[in-house]
Amino acid sequence: MESAVRLRAAVTLLGRFPALAGVDLDISPGEIVLLKGPNGAGKTTLLRLCAGLCSLASGQGWVLGHDLNEERRMVRRRVALLGHRTGLYDDLTVAENVSFWAQAAGASRQDVDEAMERLSLTGRLADTRVGRLSAGQRRRASIASLVVRRPELWLLDEPHAGLDQQSRDTVDTLVRGAAAAGATVVLATHELERIAVLEPRVVSVVGGMVRTADESADPQNQNNPSDAEDDRRVS
Template sequence: MDSAVRLRAAVTLLGRFPALAGVDLDITPGEIVLLKGPNGAGKTTLLRLCAGLCSLASGQGWVLGHDLSKERRMVRRRVALLGHRTGLYDDLTVAENVAFWARAAGTGGADVGEAIERLSLAGRLADTRVGRLSAGQRRRASIASLVVRRPELWLLDEPHAGLDQQSRDTVDTLVRGAAAAGATVVLASHELERIQVLKPRVVSVVGGMVGAGSDPAGGSSGENASTGGDRRVS
């Protein structure tokens, strides 16, 4: 497989509005890619398209070799999206939620305890219903539920939001470990200085465009640029 994500003139509509309006993009397996841009630029829609949660109105797209126009359900089995919603069940405990997502992904329960431990949710918190957690604790539980699924493609929308410094460092360690193990990580964030430690390839999404001059965080544009000329994104 040459690309983990491959988009060609991809258009996605929100109602009649072209949230993605002709995007070309290639992401190779094992890359860490940062989507950089202002609110409303299309970053979240792009993540959702890669997760198989948005449909293509026109153009072509493949994620992990699956055609987005025909095989979105297959895509969902192999990727995980950390969005603004937790994806957790409030009436289940942290441990029950993490175990549920492990079973749903077919990975079994062997990693549940480790995921809970790594996100500092062991002990009393593991047996606490999610509906009683703080916002930061919920975010950590969501991340644990993602990690335990062992996705081949990590899609992270503002992954450090609501986390303390220790938890932010843990997220960075998990991202680096996933990429080193061969997974692909695509994240959207406004915290550019924070993300620099991950040394991602930067794809700029600004003013409805995916820029051709993307570059490594803190570096200069060049051979790490996203493919193609400027393509509109909203």
């Protein structure tokens, strides 16, 4: 079976700094994978590389069969990244934002309605401009915009950030459902006890390199916080 993600000696630079310094990694279709590591370890950069948003300075990489050295645009059509930025337009309503991403992915109006209902974005909230939303509401709108695209690879950076308990449970349900349907989920978070219920494979990222890739998610042995690398540093 072809890997969903395959990296060999992958190096990615932020300026002149090697944020990824020779990563070897294989992720199979349908897996849920947790990236574990301290602040600045390279987890966010690894997610962005898999999203086709970072280039390889050296090494090789394939995402969903696409060569990261030659086909990054093709990768972007099949994956979705939930990052620190919302990916939303402040002057559009919630419904307009979700519909925009749905149209880009060829999703239906029914898909839009279902995604917004799952994230409790119906009623007056649907017609509210994103610029007027709370942080938690923005996060839910971002997740709905991801869900409606039905990506083959979900890349989630702190997916529970800013959410209430009900919304966090919804995210977990969505992740399980995506993996059960054959999508691959790669996430980075410091909320290890919560993520443990998803039973992910744990990949440790230290100093821009993958140290281990076969651990189970045991919160008693995983107390490193997630990094919060600034997306703006990546050109």
